[in-house]
Structure formats: structure tokens, C-alpha cells
Amino acid sequence: MLEKLKQRTIWLADSDSHSDILESAAALLRDVKGVIRVRIKTPDKLVVSYNVRQITLQTITALLEEFGYTMRTSLFCRLMRSMCYYIEDIECNESKHDQAEYTRDAFINRYLTREHGCRDHRPDYLRRYL
Numbered sequence: 285m286l287e288k289l290k291q292r293t294i295w296l297a298d299s300d301s302h303s304d305i306l307e308s309a310a311a312l313l314r315d316v317k318g319v320i321r322v323r324i325k326t327p328d329k330l331v332v333s334y335n336v337r338q339i340t341l342q343t344i345t346a347l348l349e350e351f352g353y354t355m356r357t358s359l360f361c362r363l364m365r366s367m368c369y370y371i372e373d374i375e376c377n378e379s380k381h382d383q384a385e386y387t388r389d390a391f392i393n394r395y396l397t398r399e400h401g402c403r404d405h406r407p408d409y410l411r412r413y414l
Contacts, residue, residue: 288336288375289320292368293329294345295356303327309353313344328356340372341365 296309306324313322313330318338325331332344345355345365355361404411 290336291333292341293331295361297354297356336372342369
């Protein structure tokens with residue numbers, strides 16, 4: 285199974301005054317299968333590296349919320365989380381398709397429909413006599 289490594293920042297709410305909350309959240313995530321590395325960036329941010337084939341950001345945040353940690357709910361944080369959920373969902377569901385195959389098909393289709401010097405636009409009956 286191929287690895288798709290991701291590194292995401294998770295913002296926790298109400299952790300500015302309590303540094304032990306961030307330490308306990310990092311310790312919890314270090315024991316999760318698929319999580320490669322967890323580090324504390326600032327007093328309210330965790331940087332998590334993980335394999336998206338084994339675990340997704342949505343699962344990680346759900347696990348943190350289940351254990352009582354609250355995520356920051358600013359518009360930016362919610363938007364970024366939702367975008368990451370969407371991207372990872374697409375990557376997990378579309379993993380069986382090969383990008384090189386799609387690229388090759390696009391070039392073949394473009395070549396067949398493009399006007400170039402290899403086309404003879406004369407009717408078939410005129411081509412036989414020349």
C-alpha cells in the first residue's frame with residue numbers, strides 16, 4: 285500500500301492558559317495508528333504528520349473531541365478543516381485511479397481533435413486518384 289503523508293496544523297481552543305492540555309493531546313495522538321509525528325508548534329497549535337491511507341484529519345479531530353478537547357471555531361479554522369476533510373475524502377475514495385493514465389488519455393484526445401498537418405481534408409474519392 286502506497287503512503288500518502290500529510291502534515292496538518294490543529295488549533296485547539298482554551299489551551300493558551302493550560303499548556304498541559306496541549307501536552308496531553310499530543311501524547312494521545314502519538315499512540316494512534318497512522319500518526320507518524322506530533323509536535324507542539326505554539327501554545328495553541330499541534331502539527332500532526334500522518335498517513336492519510338490509515339487515518340484522516342476528520343478521524344483525528346473526532347478522536348480529540350471525544351476525549352474532551354475542543355477545536356478552535358473561528359471561521360478560518362472551520363474552513364480549513366472542512367477543506368482538508370474534503371480533499372482527504374477524495375484522495376481516499378479515488379486512490380484506485382492512476383493520474384498518469386488520465387494524463388495520457390487527455391493528450392491522446394487532444395491530439396485526435398487538434399488540427400495539424402497530418403490530416404487530409406479532401407474527400408475519399410479524390411484521394412484515391414492522386
